[in-house]
Amino acid sequence: MTAPVRVPLPQDLGRHFPGDALVRLEGVTKTFPARRGAAPFTALDGIDLAVRRGSVLGVIGRSGAGKSTLIRLVNGLERPTGGRVIVGEAEISRLPEAELRRERRGIGMIFQHFNLLSARTAAGNVALPLEVAGYDRAAIRARVNELLDLVGLTAQRDRYPAELSGGQKQRVGIARALATSPKVLLSDEATSALDPETTRSILDLLARINRELGLTILLITHEMSVIRAISHEVAVLDQGRIAESGDVFEVFTRPQAAITRTFLDHETGRALPPVLAERLRAGQPGEGDSAVLRITFRGPHATDPVLAQLVRDAGIVACILSGTVDEIAGKPFGTLVVSVDGHPEIVARTQGFLRERGLDAEFLGTLPADAWPAPRSETRHVA
Template sequence: MNMPLRADLADVREVPVAKADDLDRAMVRLEAVSKTFAARRGGGAVTALDHIDLAVAPGSVLGVIGRSGAGKSTLIRLVNGLERPSAGRIWVDGTDIAALGERELRQVRRSIGMIFQHFNLLSSRTAYGNIALPLEIAGVGRAEIKARVEPLLELVGLADKRDRYPAELSGGQKQRVGIARALATRPKVLLSDEATSALDPETTQSILDLLGTINRELGLTILLITHEMSVIRRIAKEVAVIDGGRIVERGDVYDIFTRPGHATTQSFLGGASGRAVPAGLAARLGPDRAAGSEAVVRVVFRGTLAAGAVVSSLSRELHADVKILSGAIDEVAGRPFGTLLIGLPSSDRHLAPALAYFAERGLDTEVLGYVA
């Protein structure tokens, strides 16, 4: 949807995007945060988060990705004050969340919007009624509620569904109601907890596009929790990878996607952009190099470099056949990126010069194994 956001939705302004490590300007900041849950019957205490440091710049979109049980949901519940940290401090827009009493916390939560995986809509309320609910709870008058809710229905593309009940809406429409409800109190921060994981791919794209529009035009800071790398790459500017309650990798989405350093990140990328080894080849691939074997090498292209020309040039330089086994070209954060799997003779006089050839051109390589 390309319609501009109306000025009565929020105080629209250009928000300077700070570097994520600029702690003084961070909209959301966690310092040395740990969370341990008390022991349950028959078991010990569980540490869900262990010494987390994290900063989200104003107007930025930070994606936090991790497997089930990695600590993602605990992290987001700490940011909106539904849980208290066992150690460390949490600031949202300069306010120390963990230091607040329940009354003060209710006030601060109005500046923190939240969207959920399963929508959390009241079945007895229409789309309009669900969006109006947080405003009614806050004591906003009927005329003001109408002035806020109707533009939000337009924003999320549901003006014609205002009187429909959740049972009459599709999954994507329910999530749009959830997003509008989260924006009703004019928050500065939007938290998304697996908001697209219950949706089909096409609907997921439309919801992420809507979140991107909201981020750009309202300058809203978004902290997005997910287990899907495709979600991160479509909307986030930065990504933090969480595993076992710790942040194991953090950085620019393009850099992390094209040069993953941690094994957890690499596993999330899996088959993305030609990284997966074709099944038939994988069955023949082994770790040991033998005389006459062929090395299988993954080559990562960042930018607009012509992969075919590089490979053909290498083949001439080596005076040997270099086979393209598989590959893909993709785009991450609006920048081109591709991966090739190539096969070439594994002898020292071929493999070592080939790896040096790619390194001289700034290309990342990985020897995946050998085939007879």
């Protein structure tokens, strides 16, 4: 038997790789060779990524961003062109095939379209990886019963996939992925084929599995709502590179990359109502125009009555144009889009007042005087 390629932990971890990282991608590149006259295609380009032990990391990106390639590298279905892929202490990217098959027992996988065997019952599908691994019948029966109970399908154990709903099929897929007690669970768009209500139930199940079993989860999705529901950290993939990554609350409330802001526009209330967006103009306000600001409420002042304070303490009137109040990762968060008197001194004082209280105040543009009612401050400003 060929021993797995091991890497020392945690001494060789760089600043991008915390000591509790269970999955690591170090400088990973994947280029597919030219086909039918087309040029070679680089799906991933210099990816550095770490999944902390016991955490849920969501990777989001548009179609073609490299998400599926990334997850196939983690379970060894693809080999990187360059860099290293490490799960636990095994360098997956360099294992010989026989050892890779054994290591895969520690890497569970759930799929978008379930991938169940139609000729096997729910119990039979869950039992399959245990049979392949050589477990005896009694152990298989006990483990299958345990897993079907975990995913809430004890009553459906003898039903075939054609007799199950989409959500039930995915629960079977999750139970099967957990059969060999993996150290990490990979989820490839596991909810994108499901309706919203079923999606919520599946995400609740995955969150419970992470919480109760301490299972590390790497999930791939194109929906920020999925990231928001269960992830602790997020990485935004764009054209084969990581555009942004970090704590979910930080990325959701202070996105830095343009693609992240695009994903978040509708998820966190950042998108302007169409009636407002079509009237908004770039550039600084002129005489009689209004300035439009987006206020982001986060941290210790997220629930403070700042607009009332703005009027009372600074004499500045702000008209609410749109807004949302919500919670992300258990922390209060909200956005308000407001208009204020467009005079530069009023705009500067408004932004300064808000930033002193730890709130972001982003200037979005101008509403011409003839396009929207203009607020006027109660104090005189210097001409």
